[in-house]
Amino acid sequence: MSPLLQSLAAAFCGNDERRATLDAALRSGLPAARSEAWKYTSLRQLERRSFGAAPLQAPSVDDALLAAIPAPRLVFVNGRPSDAHSDLSGLDAGVQVRTLSSVRRDEPLAAGFLGRRFDRAEEVFAQLNAALADEGVLVQVAEGIAAATPLHLVFISAPLGPTHADATAGARDANDIAWHHRHLFELRRGASLNLVEHHLQAGDSAHLDNTLVHVHLAQDARLAHARVQADSARATSLLRTDAVLARDAEYRRIDLELGAALSRHELNVRLEGDNARLVANGVLLGTGRRHIDTRLGIEHIARDTRAELLWRGVAANRSRVVFHGGIHIREGADGTDANLSNKNLLLSADAEIDTQPTLVIDADEVKAAHGATVGQLDANALFYLRSRGVPAEQARAMLSTAFCHEPLAAVDDILTEKLVHHLGQALQQAGMA
Numbered sequence: 001m002s003p004l005l006q007s008l009a010a011a012f013c014g015n016d017e018r019r020a021t022l023d024a025a026l027r028s029g030l031p032a033a034r035s036e037a038w039k040y041t042s043l044r045q046l047e048r049r050s051f052g053a054a055p056l057q058a059p060s061v062d063d064a065l066l067a068a069i070p071a072p073r074l075v076f077v078n079g080r081p082s083d084a085h086s087d088l089s090g091l092d093a094g095v096q097v098r099t100l101s102s103v104r105r106d107e108p109l110a111a112g113f114l115g116r117r118f119d120r121a122e123e124v125f126a127q128l129n130a131a132l133a134d135e136g137v138l139v140q141v142a143e144g145i146a147a148a149t150p151l152h153l154v155f156i157s158a159p160l161g162p163t164h165a166d167a168t169a170g171a172r173d174a175n176d177i178a179w180h181h182r183h184l185f186e187l188r189r190g191a192s193l194n195l196v197e198h199h200l201q202a203g204d205s206a207h208l209d210n211t212l213v214h215v216h217l218a219q220d221a222r223l224a225h226a227r228v229q230a231d232s233a234r235a236t237s238l239l240r241t242d243a244v245l246a247r248d249a250e251y252r253r254i255d256l257e258l259g260a261a262l263s264r265h266e267l268n269v270r271l272e273g274d275n276a277r278l279v280a281n282g283v284l285l286g287t288g289r290r291h292i293d294t295r296l297g298i299e300h301i302a303r304d305t306r307a308e309l310l311w312r313g314v315a316a317n318r319s320r321v322v323f324h325g326g327i328h329i330r331e332g333a334d335g336t337d338a339n340l341s342n343k344n345l346l347l348s349a350d351a352e353i354d355t356q357p358t359l360v361i362d363a364d365e366v367k368a369a370h371g372a373t374v375g376q377l378d379a380n381a382l383f384y385l386r387s388r389g390v391p392a393e394q395a396r397a398m399l400s401t402a403f404c405h406e407p408l409a410a411v412d413d414i415l416t417e418k419l420v421h422h423l424g425q426a427l428q429q430a431g432m433a
Helices: 003-009 016-028 108-114 121-132 162-168 379-387 392-410 413-429
Strands: 073-077 095-099 137-141 151-157 177-187 192-201 208-217 222-229 236-245 250-257 262-271 277-286 291-300 306-315 320-329 337-346 352-361 367-375
Touching (some): 003 016, 016 121, 108 137, 121 208, 222 413, 236 277, 250 262, 250 291, 277 320, 277 392, 306 352, 306 392, 337 352, 337 392
Parallel strands (some): 073 151, 137 177, 151 192, 177 208, 192 222, 208 236, 250 277, 262 291, 277 306, 306 337, 320 352, 337 367
C-alpha cells in the first residue's frame, strides 16, 4: 500500500458500510498510466506523500482576506467551518445552508447522496471521499424561490501553528494535512440561485483537498455557479462534480483554475430532462511547474437538450495543461445541440498541452460540433501592437489576457466582474499582465 493511501486510511472514523468502501478503495489502489482516465496525470509523486487529518480547530486567518467577499458567506479554514469568519445574514428566505457535520446521516436527504456507490477502479478518490468525508455544505433552495443575493462559499488553506503539530502525526510536514468534503447543491422546481466558490490561501501549505459535489436541479431550476480555485502553489486539489438536470433546468458555470501544484476536476453532467441546458466554461492557467487536468463528461439523455462548452488553456514555463472534453448523445436524445471549443495558448517551449475532444452520437437529428487548437500568440496581432509603440512584454500580456476573457460570460454581469478581477490578479502574478 502506498504511503498516501496508508496515511489517509489511518484517519478513518466511520461505520462498517464506510469501512467497506474504504477497503474497496485500498484494494483498487491509485490509478496508473494504463488507466485511460489518468494517462496524462501521473500520481507517482503524490502516492509517496503522507497526510495527517485536518485538526478540528482551524487556525485563524486575517480578516483582510475576506474583505471583498460579502455576506451571505460560509467560510471553511483547512476543511473546518469557521464561525468567526462566516456570515449568513441576508440569506434569502427559502434558501437553507447547512454544514454536513450538522446533518444527521440517517436523514433521507443526507442518506440519499452520501450512500452513492462508486465501483470503477479509476474512481478511487470518489471512493475515498465516500469513506472519509466528514464535512461539507448542503445548499437547498425551496420550490419557486428566486434568490436575489449571491451565496459565497469560501474555502481557505492556511499553515498550521505549533499547537496543531501533534494532530498531524504521520505526515512528514506538519502542514501536510488532508480533508475530504462532500457538498450538495439542490434546487427545487422553479428555484434559482447564484453561487460563488472561492478557494483561497492564507499562506503556503501543502495540503490535499479531495472534494465531491452533487448538483441536483429540478424542473425549471436555474443555477449560476462560479468557482475560483486560487489555492497554494504546493497544494493538491482533487474535485469531482456530478450534476443532474431535469426538464427545462439550466446550469451555468465557470471554472477558473489559477492555483495548486496539482489540480484535477472531473465535471460530469447528465441532461436527463427535455430542454435542459448547460453552459460550462473555464480558464486553465498553467505557470511554473503546475499540472492542471480537467475532464468533462456530458451526457445528453433527453430530447432537445443543449450544451455550450467554451474552454481556454494557457501553459507557460514548465507547466502542463490537460483537457478532455467528452460529449455523449444517447439514443433518443433527438434535437440535441452540443458545442465544445477548447483553444489553448502555448507560451513556452518547455510547457505542454494535451487536449482530447471526443464526441459520440447515438441519436438522429442532432447538431454537434467540437474542436480543439493549440497555438502561440498571433504574430500579426503582436506586430500590430509593437508598431503602435507597445513594449513587447506588455503586448504579450495584453494578448494573453484577452485570450482568457471570452469564457467568463457564462454567468451574470456582477459575477463576471469579480471573475475578471481574479483572473487579472492571477495573470499579473504570473507576469502575463
